[in-house]
Amino acid sequence: MVVDYLMSEDALLAFFVNGRNELVVIPLGSMYSSFSMAPRETNPNFMNGVPELLILRLVQQEEMYGYEIVQAIRGRTDSVIAVGEGVVYPVLHGLERDGALRSRRKTVNGRNRIYYSVTPAGTRRLADLAKGWTNLTAAIQTILTGEKHGEAV
Amino acid sequence: MAKPFDELRERLLRAGVAPRHVRRYLCELGDHLSDLKVDERNAGRCAADAEAAALIRLGRTDDLANAMIEQRQFRSWSNRAPWAIFSLGPLLMLAVAYYIAMFLLWSGWQIFLPGADTPFVRIDGFAIFYLGVGRLIYFGAPVFVGWIVFLIAARQRFNALWPIISTILVAFVGGAAQVRASRTAIPGGLGHIRMFFTLPSSGELLLDRLVGAVIVFSLGMVPYFIWRLRRVSLS
Numbered sequence: 001m002v003v004d005y006l007m008s009e010d011a012l013l014a015f016f017v018n019g020r021n022e023l024v025v026i027p028l029g030s031m032y033s034s035f036s037m038a039p040r041e042t043n044p045n046f047m048n049g050v051p052e053l054l055i056l057r058l059v060q061q062e063e064m065y066g067y068e069i070v071q072a073i074r075g076r077t078d079s080v081i082a083v084g085e086g087v088v089y090p091v092l093h094g095l096e097r098d099g100a101l102r103s104r105r106k107t108v109n110g111r112n113r114i115y116y117s118v119t120p121a122g123t124r125r126l127a128d129l130a131k132g133w134t135n136l137t138a139a140i141q142t143i144l145t146g147e148k149h150g151e152a153v
Numbered sequence: 154m155a156k157p158f159d160e161l162r163e164r165l166l167r168a169g170v171a172p173r174h175v176r177r178y179l180c181e182l183g184d185h186l187s188d189l190k191v192d193e194r195n196a197g198r199c200a201a202d203a204e205a206a207a208l209i210r211l212g213r214t215d216d217l218a219n220a221m222i223e224q225r226q227f228r229s230w231s232n233r234a235p236w237a238i239f240s241l242g243p244l245l246m247l248a249v250a251y252y253i254a255m256f257l258l259w260s261g262w263q264i265f266l267p268g269a270d271t272p273f274v275r276i277d278g279f280a281i282f283y284l285g286v287g288r289l290i291y292f293g294a295p296v297f298v299g300w301i302v303f304l305i306a307a308r309q310r311f312n313a314l315w316p317i318i319s320t321i322l323v324a325f326v327g328g329a330a331q332v333r334a335s336r337t338a339i340p341g342g343l344g345h346i347r348m349f350f351t352l353p354s355s356g357e358l359l360l361d362r363l364v365g366a367v368i369v370f371s372l373g374m375v376p377y378f379i380w381r382l383r384r385v386s387l388s
Binding site: 065067084085086087089091093097114 | 174177178181182184185188189210211212216217220221223224226227
C-alpha cells in the first residue's frame with residue numbers, strides 16, 4: 001500500500017488506496033503521532049480525533065485493557081490502521097482525565113491490568129467525533145466522486 | 154544493564170511529566186511489552202528475537218516519549234510553576250511547621266508547666282519528649298523543608314538551581330526566626346508565645362545568622378548530593 005502525504009502550514013493529509021480500491025484521505029496532525037499507518041510502523045502520524053474515536057467506540061462495546069484495544073484496532077481494520085502500540089496509553093490517560101473514560105484494576109488469569117470503559121461523557125464525545133468524522137469523509141468522498149459538484153457544473 | 158524504559162523515564166521526567174503519570178505509563182507499557190513478548194513467542198520466535206520484536210511493536214522511545222510529552226495536562230506543578238513550588242511552597246511548609254512547633258510549645262507549657270513564667274525551664278518526664286518534639290520541629294523545620302524541596306527536584310530531574318534558591322530562602326527565613334514567651338499580666342492568665350522574624354542588628358548577630366543559614370543549607374543539600382553521587386555511580 002502506498003501512502004502519500006500533502007502538507008500545508010497547519011495541516012497534513014495522508015492519501016492511500018484501501019483494499020477495496022477506494023481512495024482514503026485522512027487528516028493528520030503534527031509529526032508526533034498517536035497512531036500510524038500499517039506499512040510505516042516507525043513513521044507515526046497524527047490523526048486528530050481518530051485515536052479517540054476508535055478507542056471510545058471499542059471500549060463502548062466492552063471493557064478493555066490497552067493491549068486488547070490495540071489488537072482490536074489492528075484486527076478489525078485488517079491492519080490498515082496499526083497503532084504504534086505503546087502510544088495508545090497517553091490517549092487513554094488523556095481521555096480518562098477528560099472524564100470520557102474510567103479505569104479500574106482487575107486481575108484476570110493472574111495478571112493485574114487496568115481496564116477502561118466509557119463514561120456518559122465519553123458516549124457524548126464519541127457521538128460528536130463520529131458525526132464529525134462521518135461528515136468529513138462524506139464531504140471528501142463527494143469531492144472525489146464529483147457527484148454533487150459534477151451535477152452543479 | 155539498562156531496563157527497557159530507563160531512557161523513556163528520564164526523558165519524560167526531564168520534560169516535566171509528573172512522576173505519578175510517568176509511573177503509570179511505564180507500568181502499562183511494561184504489561185503491554187509482556188503481552189507482546191508472549192505474542193511473539195507464540196509466533197515461533199526465540200526469547201531474544203521475541204523481545205526485540207516486541208520492543209519494535211511497542212514503539213520507538215522518541216514516539217513513546219513525544220506522545221506523552223504532548224499531553225500538557227500531565228505536566229507536574231513543579232514544571233508549570235517552578236517559582237511557586239520552589240519559593241512559595243517551602244515558605245508555606247515552613248510556616249506550617251513553625252505553627253505546629255509553637256502549638257506544641259504552648260500546649261506543653263500549659264500542661265506540664267502551668268505555674269512557670271516561661272516554657273524554657275528545666276523539664277522532666279514526658280514533658281521532655283512532648284516539648285522535645287516541638288523543639289525538634291522548630292529547629293529542624295528549615296532542614297526538613299530543604300529535604301522535601303530536593304526530593305521534589307530529584308524526582309523531577311531538575312538541575313540544582315531552583316532547589317538551591319529555595320534552600321537559601323528557607324535558610325534565611327529560618328535563621329531570622331525568633332520566639333518569645335511570656336505570661337499575661339492577669340494572674341493565672343494563659344501564656345503567650347510570639348514568633349517573629351528579625352534582621353541582625355550587629356555584626357556578631359549577622360555572623361551567627363550566616364553560620365546558621367550555612368548549616369541549614371548544608372544539611373538541606375546532603376540528600377541531594379547523595380542522590381547525585383548515586384546516579385553518577387550507577388551511570
